Amino acid sequence: MKVLEANKIGELAAALSAAGWRVLLPIEDGKVVRLAPWSPGAAVRTDVVPVNSIKDALFPPSEVIGRFGLDGGDFTVQEAPVDTAKTAALCVRPCDAASVSLLDTIFNWDFPDAFYNARRSAVTIVSLVCASADEQCFCTSVGGRPDGTAGADAVLRPAEAGAKLILEPLTDKGRALADAAGALLSEATVTADEPAEVPQKFDRPAVTKWLAANFNSPLWQKWSLACLGCGACAFTCPTCHCFDIQDETTRSQCVRYRNWDTCALALFTQHAGGHNPRIDQAARRRQRLMHKLSYIPERFGLVGCSGCGRCQRVCPAGLGIVEICQAIEDIQKVPAR
Amino acid sequence: MNVTESIRADAARLLTEGRAKMVIGYGLRNGRSVPVFLTEPQGADSLHYGPQCTLNLAAYLARPEVRRNAPLAIVAPPATLRSLVVLAAESQVPDGSVLALAVGPQEYHGVVDVAAAAEIVRKHYASPEVDPDLAARARELAAMTPAQRSAFWREQFAKCTRCYACRAACPGCYCRRCVAETNMPQWVSTAARGHGNYAWHILRAFHQAGRCVLCGACEAACPQGIPLMLLNLSTAQEVQEQFGAKPGLDPAAKPVMGSFRPEDKDDFIR
Amino acid sequence: MEQTKANKNTTRDATGETFEPRIVAFVCNWCTYAGADLAGTSRMQYAPNVRIIKLPCTGRIDPLFILKAFEGGADAVLVSGCHPGDCHYTSGNYHARRRWAVFHKLLDFTGIDPGRLHFSWVSAAEGRKFADLINDITERVRGLGPFASDNPARRQA
Numbered sequence: 112m113k114v115l116e117a118n119k120i121g122e123l124a125a126a127l128s129a130a131g132w133r134v135l136l137p138i139e140d141g142k143v144v145r146l147a148p149w150s151p152g153a154a155v156r157t158d159v160v161p162v163n164s165i166k167d168a169l170f171p172p173s174e175v176i177g178r179f180g181l182d183g184g185d186f187t188v189q190e191a192p193v194d195t196a197k198t199a200a201l202c203v204r205p206c207d208a209a210s211v212s213l214l215d216t217i218f219n220w221d222f223p224d225a226f227y228n229a230r231r232s233a234v235t236i237v238s239l240v241c242a243s244a245d246e247q248c249f250c251t252s253v254g255g256r257p258d259g260t261a262g263a264d265a266v267l268r269p270a271e272a273g274a275k276l277i278l279e280p281l282t283d284k285g286r287a288l289a290d291a292a293g294a295l296l297s298e299a300t301v302t303a304d305e306p307a308e309v310p311q312k313f314d315r316p317a318v319t320k321w322l323a324a325n326f327n328s329p330l331w332q333k334w335s336l337a338c339l340g341c342g343a344c345a346f347t348c349p350t351c352h353c354f355d356i357q358d359e360t361t362r363s364q365c366v367r368y369r370n371w372d373t374c375a376l377a378l379f380t381q382h383a384g385g386h387n388p389r390i391d392q393a394a395r396r397r398q399r400l401m402h403k404l405s406y407i408p409e410r411f412g413l414v415g416c417s418g419c420g421r422c423q424r425v426c427p428a429g430l431g432i433v434e435i436c437q438a439i440e441d442i443q444k445v446p447a448r
Numbered sequence: 449m450n451v452t453e454s455i456r457a458d459a460a461r462l463l464t465e466g467r468a469k470m471v472i473g474y475g476l477r478n479g480r481s482v483p484v485f486l487t488e489p490q491g492a493d494s495l496h497y498g499p500q501c502t503l504n505l506a507a508y509l510a511r512p513e514v515r516r517n518a519p520l521a522i523v524a525p526p527a528t529l530r531s532l533v534v535l536a537a538e539s540q541v542p543d544g545s546v547l548a549l550a551v552g553p554q555e556y557h558g559v560v561d562v563a564a565a566a567e568i569v570r571k572h573y574a575s576p577e578v579d580p581d582l583a584a585r586a587r588e589l590a591a592m593t594p595a596q597r598s599a600f601w602r603e604q605f606a607k608c609t610r611c612y613a614c615r616a617a618c619p620g621c622y623c624r625r626c627v628a629e630t631n632m633p634q635w636v637s638t639a640a641r642g643h644g645n646y647a648w649h650i651l652r653a654f655h656q657a658g659r660c661v662l663c664g665a666c667e668a669a670c671p672q673g674i675p676l677m678l679l680n681l682s683t684a685q686e687v688q689e690q691f692g693a694k695p696g697l698d699p700a701a702k703p704v705m706g707s708f709r710p711e712d713k714d715d716f717i718r
Numbered sequence: 719m720e721q722t723k724a725n726k727n728t729t730r731d732a733t734g735e736t737f738e739p740r741i742v743a744f745v746c747n748w749c750t751y752a753g754a755d756l757a758g759t760s761r762m763q764y765a766p767n768v769r770i771i772k773l774p775c776t777g778r779i780d781p782l783f784i785l786k787a788f789e790g791g792a793d794a795v796l797v798s799g800c801h802p803g804d805c806h807y808t809s810g811n812y813h814a815r816r817r818w819a820v821f822h823k824l825l826d827f828t829g830i831d832p833g834r835l836h837f838s839w840v841s842a843a844e845g846r847k848f849a850d851l852i853n854d855i856t857e858r859v860r861g862l863g864p865f866a867s868d869n870p871a872r873r874q875a
Contacts, residue, residue, distance in 0.1 A: 428503065523822060714839075
């Protein structure tokens with residue numbers, strides 16, 4: 112098996128950079144760890160879930176999808192370049208890698224999204240099996256596992272109490288990356304460490320079943336009181352994918368942006384005529400849950416949540432998927448009157 | 449009784465007596481402080497108070513789903529008391545609609561209305577200590593050249609994804625339609641890019657000038673760790689120095705940025 | 719008014735042309751705009767670099783206007799109105815003064831060079847003052863150079 116010394120992640124990044132890859136790694140930035148472009152000297156942190164996910168590299172917070180010119184009376188459509196920079200995302204959490212299959216499905220569902228697909232083809236995902244998980248992690252409740260390989264082009268498994276990493280290529284892209292690592296990888300036989308334990312927090316299929324039958328439950332009002340209606344959960348979420356198109360114009364130019372959007376904002380469904388079909392935060396919170404755990408399973412047979420726990424970590428009010436799914440389970444435990 | 453026990457007792461009493469239809473307080477979920485909304489006295493045992501309670505619950509007073517449960521009672525540490533006073537000064541708190549369970553760092557002041565809350569602030573919390581680390585970072589920035597500051601803020605604002613958690617967590621941001629989200633006309637780019645991010649944070653800091661109670665909820669809410677308090681501290685200090693105004697002391701105070709004195713300084717004007 | 723060093727038009731902008739500062743001036747109708755008009759009718763020569771935007775009163779000026787000017791590529795912004803006590807609407811300029819006092823400090827704190835944002839009181843009779851002001855600001859900003867890559871508010875193409 113191919114083995115990398117765990118303290119040589121930086122050297123791996125340097126070798127890949129030299130070979131033309133843009134390298135993404137979870138990097139410390141003050142109080143926050145962020146999956147970000149690596150540069151020499153960056154402080155790599157693999158012990159926590161970074162605040163952002165691989166989603167950012169495939170579907171960034173804001174991207175240009177059109178440029179138009181107006182010169183006198185002449186309207187021209189200009190180049191909106193797609194991003195094809197070869198990218199290696201290293202030490203990606205297995206939950207994030209697993210979420211990519213949902214993004215692939217959504218961005219190719221009824222229309223192949225050229226911008227997403229270009230980035231997707233250019234990214235090689237190397238996940239790192241989780242040696243530790245915190246109390247917000249819940250991948251095992253949504254069909255994932257800390258040593259899952261779904262969505263990864265290659266996987267790094269800690270071994271010898273974390274001193275070494277076994278690199279297992281899973282796809283052609285993964286193999287190409289392993290080749291580029293060259294002499295950094297040695298041939299050896301080591302035993303992989305036990306991955307982190309993530310206890311199950313709720314029964315997802317039971318929650319999905321409840322959701323389908325309880326759209327009009329008055330409990331949504333109670334469960335949404337604490338929600339302040341910001342985008343922290345949706346934006347850090349690896350599976351959330353809604354966007355807004357905005358044209359910014361000057362006299363002679365228009366740039367069309369695709370920006371992240373969130374159903375938690377009242378403005379998300381505000382009609383120009385003044386009507387808002389999602390009239391209060393209860394309707395908006397319900398939408399988030401239904402979309403992730405009811406509509407996506409029904410339509411695609413996938414779960415719209417990877418169990419990464421970011422929503423709970425970033426929510427100013429401590430809300431998240433686990434607390435509401437557990438609340439749903441709690442109701443069902445109350446015996447019927 | 450310790451602070452938590454006093455809060456529980458008073459919350460239960462207010463609900464039983466009908467003086468409040470809902471008590472907004474802090475609870476604990478898995479060791480983390482979260483907001484709780486009580487409508488039954490029996491729920492008072494879920495209330496808890498401790499140093500990890502950093503969310504400013506006054507942010508909920510603007511939510512229609514919460515307001516419809518008036519009269520409200522709210523667990524209020526010093527910053528929240530000041531928020532209540534500011535909101536009252538801005539006519540956002542109808543008389544008699546909110547009571548505060550006023551809490552200090554070590555002590556419990558009891559159940560008070562907005563006027564009494566202002567008295568408590570004037571007496572005990574009129575000059576809250578600014579976190580020394582924050583003050584040091586602010587001085588460091590002030591000592592830089594404009595170009596260095598520009599580079600610093602460019603790096604910070606580049607992290608912003610425009611999630612608006614800062615706005616949502618702030619009791620002072622209660623506009624039904626934020627100017628950053630209007631497009632007729634469109635003043636601020638909504639894209640998470642340099643120019644839009646700069647405009648957003650500047651406008652929010654400016655709209656909070658003279659109103660911000662320095663509770664820190666915005667910076668605590670930011671998932672990206674942007675040091676928003678540096679901006680708020682800077683404008684708060686400016687407002688205090690120039691106009692002698694500190695928000696949260698007087699529910700009848702005129703809004704500092706909405707009023708003027710003929711003798712306001714204009715040495716920077718040519 | 720400070721004497722600026724004559725800088726012989728050596729700064730060039732992104733296209734290689736000699737840099738001509740683009741200054742946006744938000745001015746009130748009753749005082750500064752009239753003053754600028756007087757400068758014109760008196761045939762005073764002053765730098766053609768200013769684009770004047772007329773508003774009824776400086777009290778109407780939302781700081782967002784200033785940001786918008788920088789977003790669109792202004793190298794400097796001037797905001798000018800009636801002297802205190804002379805406002806056509808009695809107190810608009812007093813309100814404006816408070817806003818400017820806080821806003822310009824906030825922009826300085828976040829990296830916009832104070833040399834790029836100017837405020838003045840120019841009355842309807844002060845055509846000369848207006849002309850001198852524009853000349854001075856133009857030369858200062860010519861020395862500072864184009865406000866492009868270091869302009870945090872500027873829309874990048």
